[in-house]
Amino acid sequence: MSLLELDGVKVHFPVKKGVIFDRVVGHVHAVDGVSLKVEAGQTYGLVGESGCGKTTLGRAVLRLVDITEGEVVLDGTDLAKLPPEEMRRFRSRLQMVFQDPLGSLNPRQNIESILSEGMAAHGIGANREERREKIKAILAKVGLPADALSRYPHEFSGGQRQRIGIARALVLEPDVIICDEPVSALDVSIQAQVINLLEDLQEELGLTYLVIAHDLAVVRHISDVVGVMYLGALVEEASSDALYAEPRHPYTKALMSAVPVPDPEVEEKRERILLTGDLPSPADPPSGCRFHTRCPWARERCATERPELLDMGDGHRVACHFASEIAAGELERTGGEVVAAARPEEPEAAPVTDDEPGSAPDAGVVTAK
Numbered sequence: 001m002s003l004l005e006l007d008g009v010k011v012h013f014p015v016k017k018g019v020i021f022d023r024v025v026g027h028v029h030a031v032d033g034v035s036l037k038v039e040a041g042q043t044y045g046l047v048g049e050s051g052c053g054k055t056t057l058g059r060a061v062l063r064l065v066d067i068t069e070g071e072v073v074l075d076g077t078d079l080a081k082l083p084p085e086e087m088r089r090f091r092s093r094l095q096m097v098f099q100d101p102l103g104s105l106n107p108r109q110n111i112e113s114i115l116s117e118g119m120a121a122h123g124i125g126a127n128r129e130e131r132r133e134k135i136k137a138i139l140a141k142v143g144l145p146a147d148a149l150s151r152y153p154h155e156f157s158g159g160q161r162q163r164i165g166i167a168r169a170l171v172l173e174p175d176v177i178i179c180d181e182p183v184s185a186l187d188v189s190i191q192a193q194v195i196n197l198l199e200d201l202q203e204e205l206g207l208t209y210l211v212i213a214h215d216l217a218v219v220r221h222i223s224d225v226v227g228v229m230y231l232g233a234l235v236e237e238a239s240s241d242a243l244y245a246e247p248r249h250p251y252t253k254a255l256m257s258a259v260p261v262p263d264p265e266v267e268e269k270r271e272r273i274l275l276t277g278d279l280p281s282p283a284d285p286p287s288g289c290r291f292h293t294r295c296p297w298a299r300e301r302c303a304t305e306r307p308e309l310l311d312m313g314d315g316h317r318v319a320c321h322f323a324s325e326i327a328a329g330e331l332e333r334t335g336g337e338v339v340a341a342a343r344p345e346e347p348e349a350a351p352v353t354d355d356e357p358g359s360a361p362d363a364g365v366v367t368a369k
């Protein structure tokens with residue numbers, strides 16, 4: 001059994017209308033049936049453009065939002081069904097690192113007070129002295145000086161603040177850390193340092209990560225397995241190497257084709273897939289395959305029948321009726337635009353290299369109107 005398993009997770013937010021009496025007039029299908037497994041000691045990367053439901057999924061795992069349907073199983077226990085008081089026992093085992101380190105740290109508390117906050121409640125450290133010693137040890141692990149204890153969040157740089165955010169998660173001795181856009185608020189030069197720190201900590205402490213990011217380069221660098229989300233659902237999932245070597249879902253292909261390749265010769269010959277149309281609203285998602293309204297290969301069946309995320313026989317899971325035909329080059333395109341030998345629109349954009357996660361464009365930039 002995997003350490004963390006999600007089975008058919010849905011989070012639907014009610015849309016209310018009315019000044020005096022709130023009427024529910026619909027639902028935002030923020031997460032709409034996600035199943036995935038995160039193995040102990042591994043990193044699962046979740047990517048997709050803004051609004052696809054990544055953050056809501058992370059919050060659902062932590063039970064920070066109500067789960068409409070489905071199971072979230074941590075180490076054999078379904079968290080989705082736990083009463084709040086029992087959920088409290090599991091809280092320390094699941095921690096979150098947020099995108100905006102400053103926004104998530106109370107400016108009026110010093111670092112010792114921020115880090116010790118949850119420790120007593122979860123029975124970590126017998127007394128204040130013990131907790132302080134533990135905090136000091138964790139601060140050293142994340143590369144912060146011991147005198148950080150008595151200082152305040154504004155006294156630190158962005159990268160240091162993210163280290164404090166990571167330390168805050170670590171003091172509670174979690175099994176799983178959900179990192180929501182852990183480096184997207186940081187300078188590119190600092191991003192690599194924080195990613196490397198997360199990797200070192202994983203190795204040393206055996207941590208399991210669910211990393212949520214819109215940036216394909218960040219997720220590639222750190223993940224064992226990558227899942228691609230579109231409008232509340234997973235459309236593709238594979239090992240990081242397999243997914244980046246051979247994206248098979250039309251949406252993933254489009255995302256990848258928007259990322260510049262460092263080698264200009266490869267870049268020039270590369271096929272670019274530009275998506276047409278806007279991202280539909282999760283309050284009114286398209287019928288059938290959610291992606292069919294923007295898919296260059298869409299067929300009639302795609303408009304009526306929702307594809308399941310199926311294993312193509314080699315562990316690569318794809319939710320597309322025609323994934324095999326597309327992979328074999330047997331299916332004509334029906335729409336969209338193919339711009340062969342296109343140069344990236346912003347050639348000055350930094351190339352994607354292993355040393356510089358974060359240099360890829362946002363997942364959303366592939367839209368062609």
Ligand SMILES: Nc1ncnc2c1ncn2[C@@H]1O[C@H](COP(=O)(O)OP(=O)(O)OP(=O)(O)O)[C@@H](O)[C@H]1O
Pocket residue numbers: 013014028029030048049050051052053054055056057214282
């Ligand atoms: N509390 C809420 N009530 C109603 N709708 C919500 C709520 N939280 C999120 N949503 C909607 O759910 C959808 C998914 O949002 P979510 O923040 O999970 O996406 P995301 O992929 O993480 O995007 P981003 O990277 O911009 O945060 C969006 O349409 C959002 O507006």
